[in-house]
Amino acid sequence: MAARAGVSQTTVSHVLNSTPHTRVKEDTAARVRAAAEELGYRPNRLARGLRTHASDMIGLLTEEIATTPHAGRIILGAQQEASRRNLTLAIINSELHLDPEVDAAPIQAFLDRQADGIIYATVYHDEIIAPENISTRPAVLIGARDAAGVIPSVLPDERAGSASVVEMLVRMGHRRIAFAASAEDVPATRGRLQGYLDGMQAAGLSTENLVVPAAADARGGYAATLDLLDHAPTAVFCYNDRMAMGAYRAAGQRGLTIPTDLSVVGFDDQAPIPDSLFPTLTTVVLPHYEMGAWAVATLSALIDGRAEAGLLAGHPTVLSCPIIERDSVASPSTRSH
Amino acid sequence: MAARAGVSQTTVSHVLNSTPHTRVKEDTAARVRAAAEELGYRPNRLARGLRTHASDMIGLLTEEIATTPHAGRIILGAQQEASRRNLTLAIINSELHLDPEVDAAPIQAFLDRQADGIIYATVYHDEIIAPENISTRPAVLIGARDAAGVIPSVLPDERAGSASVVEMLVRMGHRRIAFAASAEDVPATRGRLQGYLDGMQAAGLSTENLVVPAAADARGGYAATLDLLDHAPTAVFCYNDRMAMGAYRAAGQRGLTIPTDLSVVGFDDQAPIPDSLFPTLTTVVLPHYEMGAWAVATLSALIDGRAEAGLLAGHPTVLSCPIIERDSVASPSTRSH
DNA sequence: CTGAAAGCGCTTACAG
DNA sequence: CTGAAAGCGCTTACAG
Incomplete structure (x- = not known):
């Protein structure tokens, strides 16, 4: 690739990543882009991740993906927000035992892959003791408050x-x-x-x-x-x-x-x-889609240092549950039954 | 880590991966495992992937995750089969346009991350023209036949x-x-x-x-x-x-x-x-769970060379749709209505 | 049975 | 404005 454009790999990297504070002559850059196009060159994200210590991947750990009706919408919200931010979402659906020991295993799978952050989505619990290894990275909770009060969370009101x-x-x-x-x-x-x-x-x-x-x-x-x-x-x-x-x-x-x-x-x-x-x-x-999107947006801020977990963890974010009006409600009729 | 066990990184690698055709003295191995345990050492999968050209990750591209009622069960089946095989499942839910050009983008995201294989799950189409870049890696289709007849697929009967x-x-x-x-x-x-x-x-x-x-x-x-x-x-x-x-x-x-x-x-x-x-x-x-599991199992065989796409692609795998008997059926009563 | 060395494909100071 | 070199953390011939 570098050879094709007649430049060094360094320059290729600068051009393709538009590295800040680095000026590359416009026609050199054009040459690089042309070569990349021609060759269908795509940087290897694994190599990049190894070097930058960032995988641009976040892990979503969810329970009951199939049993609970709306987990799909949490995933959808998280997925779309992730795409928007150029992050890849990896999903593990584990039977969560809400046991800090047992649930550490699926999280470890994410950590091994250098996930930049982790979303832990539970349903039907208001407070949980999060797996200990989750705090190795930025993390957020969906549908449950962190008993230890250190992980930010979002809940439906x-x-x-x-x-x-x-x-x-x-x-x-x-x-x-x-x-x-x-x-x-x-x-x-x-x-x-x-x-x-x-x-x-x-x-x-x-x-x-x-x-x-x-x-x-x-x-x-x-x-x-x-x-x-x-x-x-x-x-x-x-x-x-x-x-x-x-x-x-x-x-x-x-x-x-x-x-x-x-x-x-x-x-x-x-x-x-x-x-x-x-x-x-x-x-x-229930604001499932919104909670999924909130989780990714918040995690992203945490990862980039644009937010601080300590500040957020104090009180869970609460999202409202709007009424959808259809046809089963009317004013009461005067006649009694 | 290597230092802690008093051995080389080479030996650590051999022990932790139980490299075939390599004998390590039992107490050396024990020392390595002990050190790994103590330090909570976990090999970096990114580095491993870079070196081995295998990410142990497969990508699932699905349309309509939220709209279609059962996509959740496809994901669940795929996810569980993946866990069983020590593979990580990454999911992208894209609006598939069933246009080989447009749908190439989400697949590219998987390729950039060196996915070992790709599952393309559509619903409601019997034949599709798959994105061209999908054939860069082993791939399988769920819910649609490949028009070109080269990608193995699974369909409900x-x-x-x-x-x-x-x-x-x-x-x-x-x-x-x-x-x-x-x-x-x-x-x-x-x-x-x-x-x-x-x-x-x-x-x-x-x-x-x-x-x-x-x-x-x-x-x-x-x-x-x-x-x-x-x-x-x-x-x-x-x-x-x-x-x-x-x-x-x-x-x-x-x-x-x-x-x-x-x-x-x-x-x-x-x-x-x-x-x-x-x-x-x-x-x-509909055998959604089974199709998801089939997809991962088949992909895994393709990746490991235990199966050949050419042989499978000939005729789609067809999974049966069993009847679930509940209480809405009885023999017709003799009285007419 | 064990280790030194090369190399996977990138990014990032640093030098020029 | 551009490049040489080091290094991210592993695995893998190869040597001993």
Whole structure:
């Protein structure tokens, strides 16, 4: 390559990397670029990395890629942000044990490849003890707070998202708003329920008999809604979209039309449910894409020294969960049922 | 590291890689391993790769990671097979244009990092012209045949999967089996319809008035089923699970109980639909996980010279699509409706 | 059984 | 404005 352009490898490097503070005569540079083009020359990133101690690769360690509905969107957000920054994203989907010892292994794989930084994405945990070796490099957490308080993290604001649903419902005139809760003991359960309670309290509404916990699936939603319907709610807010599917079924069985007789709201925006229901389901989205993108952007800043982990780690970044309005919500009709 | 064990870097390399045809005295080896352990020494894979011209990394280029429901399972299958073989999987999710020029760019990113091989995963295309630069390294295709016939590929046997549904229905006594088809012009449309027709023909059954094309979503399935129901089918086989959701709605509206009055079968096993429906939906799974795993296993064989692309490329590997039986199918009741 | 030396393909002071 | 030389951290003939 250098021979082809009649210059040294040094000059090739300067030209192709536009090394700062280095002037190369324009026609020399042109000659280099032409030769590179002709030969299809591409610098070997491995060699570059060895020399610069930077791989321009970041590792994403994720649990439950297939089980959890939205891990795909975290990956997508991270991937696109990485592409934008000319970083390569390597992914390992491990069964995370949330055990600092065991989970160190997949991270080691990234370290061995000189990853510039690491993203550790968990779902359903609010605080974790990160694998010890993760702090060898810049790192960020998605979906969990670092127990040690040294790794920056990003979380969805499920509580506020949940409260905003109640607000919306109240604004439309609902006063008897029921919550089909999850019986599972995960942070999302607490956050969404708490948000509902926040909203009801803010509006000065009673929640008596209006909260029923059940399995976090369609059958649970069906059972919970059937119970709830005995207490004449005008709206049922469900812990998740799958429960909302059950709520539709329960409403149909009681001869109630959505949204005229009963408004229903879900949570998750889990494709393809909301668009596949009759009528389509108003629900709350989790900012998965945004969290993935945030992780890469933040990691990049950490790597380049444009940000400091210590400053960020103090309080997790919290991303809001907006409501997606579709057709399952209306003002309560005056006739009672 | 070498100093710590009191040996040369050569010996360290021999011990840690158990270089073939090289004997190292056992206590020397033990000393090396002990030192490595103590120091937490890990060989730099970049340096190794530079020297050996192998990165032990393979690249997966995929389109529509988030849009298509099951890309996650392809990634999971590929990832787990890669881990099993000590390979790292790097992923780029690009908008594939199926244009050999444009799609060359993301592949170049892998080549620059000296990927040992490349997986190109597309969905919904039966034949593609692969980017020219892909053949620089061993490569395999998922979900599409290579127009040039040089790259090995793997495809789901949707046609046979579809035919097997009809067979099952016939075995249970159904004779008026309707098909809610997709109006979209993609290979899956043709394969699934053809399989239905194969099955009906094999059983000597008429399909007159029993095939209605519609949009491939819940609303399309609803409309198609409403039409179909005028021709008294005892079973409706839907192009996909979303259409099946619509079929449930249509059946409910006509007062038909599933499966007693009408059997319904879907296709895709798209979570969370099948388990969230009342009753749960019998459907056909696409072998996404298996295709991902096949791709890595095959690529690995190609890289190691254990397989030859020329031999494999002749005919694509076809993986079967099994039926997952749930509760939406029963023998037709004798009473007519 | 073990080590010295070369070299993988780059970048980066440094010199001119 | 350009190049010679060193060195990143490994592996691999080769020598002993």
